[in-house]
Amino acid sequence: MSTSRRRWLQMAAVAAPTAAVAAGKPTDRMPGDPPEHKVVYQLNQADADYIEHILNSVGAMIGKYEDNVAITVVAFGPGIHLLARRPGRPVPETLRQRAASQARDYGVRFVACGNTMKTLDWTAQDIEPFARVEEVGAAVLMELQEQGWAYIAW
Numbered sequence: 001m002s003t004s005r006r007r008w009l010q011m012a013a014v015a016a017p018t019a020a021v022a023a024g025k026p027t028d029r030m031p032g033d034p035p036e037h038k039v040v041y042q043l044n045q046a047d048a049d050y051i052e053h054i055l056n057s058v059g060a061m062i063g064k065y066e067d068n069v070a071i072t073v074v075a076f077g078p079g080i081h082l083l084a085r086r087p088g089r090p091v092p093e094t095l096r097q098r099a100a101s102q103a104r105d106y107g108v109r110f111v112a113c114g115n116t117m118k119t120l121d122w123t124a125q126d127i128e129p130f131a132r133v134e135e136v137g138a139a140v141l142m143e144l145q146e147q148g149w150a151y152i153a154w
Helices: 003-015 018-022 048-065 077-083 093-106 114-119 137-146
Strands: 037-043 069-075 109-113 131-134 150-152
Touching: 037 048, 037 077, 037 137, 048 069, 048 093, 069 077, 069 093, 069 137, 077 093, 077 109, 077 114, 093 109, 109 114, 109 137, 114 131, 114 137, 131 137, 137 150
Parallel strands: 037 069, 037 150, 069 109, 109 131
Antiparallel strands: none
C-alpha cells in the first residue's frame, strides 16, 4: 500500500463518524474508486405502476449505497417509452422527469434497446438525451451479468 493511500486511510478512519462505521459504511474507499455494488434493472413494460416500482427501487439503492453503487436500467419492448421524447404509450411526465433526474443527479445509466427502436421506426433523436442507445438491450443485460452485475426484474 502506498504511503499516500495509507495516510489517507488513517485520516479517514480518524475523521469517520462512529455512526458511519456502525452502519457498515467503508472508510477505505478513495474518492474516484469504482463502486463496490453494481445492479442492472430490466424495464420492459410501459405500465405506470411497474415503472414507478423500478424507479422507487433505484432510489432506494441510491439511498442505501450513495455513491457506492452503479445502476443501469435497460429499457426494451414497451418499457422503451419511458425514454422516448414523445412516448407512443402513456407514460406519466412525472416518471419521465424522475428518470431524467436519476440520470443527471445520481449517474444512473439508462439504456434504450436499438432493436426495439427499429421495430418502432425510431432513431436516436427519438430518445431522451440522458439515455444511450445500444444495439440489443438483452445483450446489455447478459454482458453486465457476465461482469458480475446483479440482475433485477419485476
